[in-house]
Amino acid sequence: MTHSLAGRPETATQAKVLKYLRDEGPLSRVELADRLGVSRTTMASEVGRLTELGLAEPAGPAASRGGRRSTLVDLSAEVRFVGVAIGATATSVAVTDGRLKVLAQRYVELDVRQGPEHVLAEVLELTRKVLAEQGIERPAGVGVGVPGPVDFHGGVPVSPPIMPGWDGYPVRDAMAREFGCPVLLDNDVNAMALGEQHSGVAKSARDFLFVKIGTGIGCGIVVDGQLYRGVDGCAGDVGHIRIEEFGPTCACGNTGCLEAFFGGAALARDALAAARSGRSPALAALVEQKGELTAADVAAAVAQGDPYAVQLIRDGGHRVGWVLASLVSFFNPGLIVIGGRVARLGHPLLAEIRGVVYRRSLPLATGNLPVVLSEMGDDAGVVGAAALISDVVYAAG
């Protein structure tokens, strides 16, 4: 089986139909007509055109609502998106169907500091392999997330602190040339926020924050259902918010940033110090065994009841909580989702964050504010990257 690039919707109604089908699954023509406020005749002709364009297809009769049966419409089974999540130390590539359901996914350890030529060559090879296994000739579009600020309109990273060599590199255009399809580049945290909005705990939220705690710490901001990127595209850079005037030096060159206290590297540094100083027997045993420590090892030490490891998480959660309390006072979101690899420290971390947010923010702003952990794991980034490009493919041409 081969897949090829489908057409693009021709009208705003067609574009809206595609987005409804993507976000809600198959719908009958009658339901679509009702939701869009157009006549059934108009909807029949718009759906017919989408079928001719290879974007939608009939999916059997709809459940009867009395009267004549309507036909279900689904997205074309031919449409495939690629989501690429380039992280600081690893990259995920996924192929999704038109509804952003992950069909195949590959994960590879890859240090982003090796520079764009090397990293993108690896990403291309991996993506081509996954596409070939799925029998896909050309995807409808590719979305890419990278762990740093991005000029969204230019499709290039801009002075990314943890991505040496990537500043201004034409990632989007280079990838589009290779794949022969539309490509979009965004910050990884923005992509994760879109992933949570499409398939995660933020599914019905219109105004929410997605906070990633990984090697870096960042925040995706959704306002009225849309990603807010800021005037220079670098909104959500909360990892470099100052926690203390003096403190550890950060990769950005300042001191006392949240990330320098509790990003993945900072946590590994503190865990190693605790192991070496004898304050944490559990971490000392782990470093003895593995030679190095990561956030996952701190979680393992916590699971063994190691008091100093618990203290590390509490201190970090407290600092994240301070920053989030400020953002709640400023932004009054309807939901906060915490994700990223360090966030897998789980409920002890969440409890500490919640404690500070609920104590320090205006009661009016926290009365109905859930602060929850992501349940998407590594999927948020790739699904979100696919969501990003699906918005373009499903927009009227």
Added chain:
Amino acid sequence: MTHSLAGRPETATQAKVLKYLRDEGPLSRVELADRLGVSRTTMASEVGRLTELGLAEPAGPAASRGGRRSTLVDLSAEVRFVGVAIGATATSVAVTDGRLKVLAQRYVELDVRQGPEHVLAEVLELTRKVLAEQGIERPAGVGVGVPGPVDFHGGVPVSPPIMPGWDGYPVRDAMAREFGCPVLLDNDVNAMALGEQHSGVAKSARDFLFVKIGTGIGCGIVVDGQLYRGVDGCAGDVGHIRIEEFGPTCACGNTGCLEAFFGGAALARDALAAARSGRSPALAALVEQKGELTAADVAAAVAQGDPYAVQLIRDGGHRVGWVLASLVSFFNPGLIVIGGRVARLGHPLLAEIRGVVYRRSLPLATGNLPVVLSEMGDDAGVVGAAALISDVVYAAG
């Protein structure tokens, strides 16, 4: 001369015409047709209808662009709005024309802590006096700003820390009953942000922050040209962002809030302590003379070169700068406008704020970020309150 309530626009095109005329002044029918992308015939008929409704009127021939001369259209000279800015210690009332130009303004010392019945009775009396002087029977609408969180849809203050007795009081409905016209209630800082957007330094900004430093400290957030209120209507509550874990107790009950360090009351407290301890001879002389001190007295002491007064402003500016640097990292705005009475400390304060913001935020976010002082003084609040209600009056009914 008497004025009475005009009709409401009947179509989206008519509503857009009114907003263009409000924000840009008189335009020719040809210019209006071009901007809205409708035919000249359609525009002629829409403008005719607005004239019949008493909302617009011809304003002489437009400058020739070759070919037949077009007629200028202006807002009806009959339309009058009222903007009310209720502050912690004083209230301003203004009457504006349809373009939000202030025609008359009154200012009265009035302590908001006297409660809603007393304060609103004073506001009504003052407003009726100004309307009578202007020969206005009934305004087209009244906008009201108050110094606390507001349930915008319900038209009531919600647990406002510095407004005892106002929680849940039906301010909007009580005022609407008295004036017999549409009334809207909002937070004072939101109103000031709208004032800056209409007539101030934020005129062309789409994404900006307006920071008020007065008795309270708050922030108005404009996203893509629209005020962002947050899910509970309390976005922008930056005065209660934590500066230090321990610090002076704030009116909100927490310790270490920005407002507890540098709101108007905090500054007066610190100035008085400096006067009494002998650290500031200039402030000591002022308290001797007046019996009390305000932010204006600190400005006077700075003008006399009093080192401790300068230090007070520097410390406060430094703390405001820390908070703003966090918000710049998070929100990546295109402009920050500083207003409110404490902001009249002027350039020494601004210099300190800028220093911290430019040093502590991501360089990408501050490369093109102006941080400026408001030039509207007391007008921002009343013009913004009038802008708020004009949006309703000029919306299709």
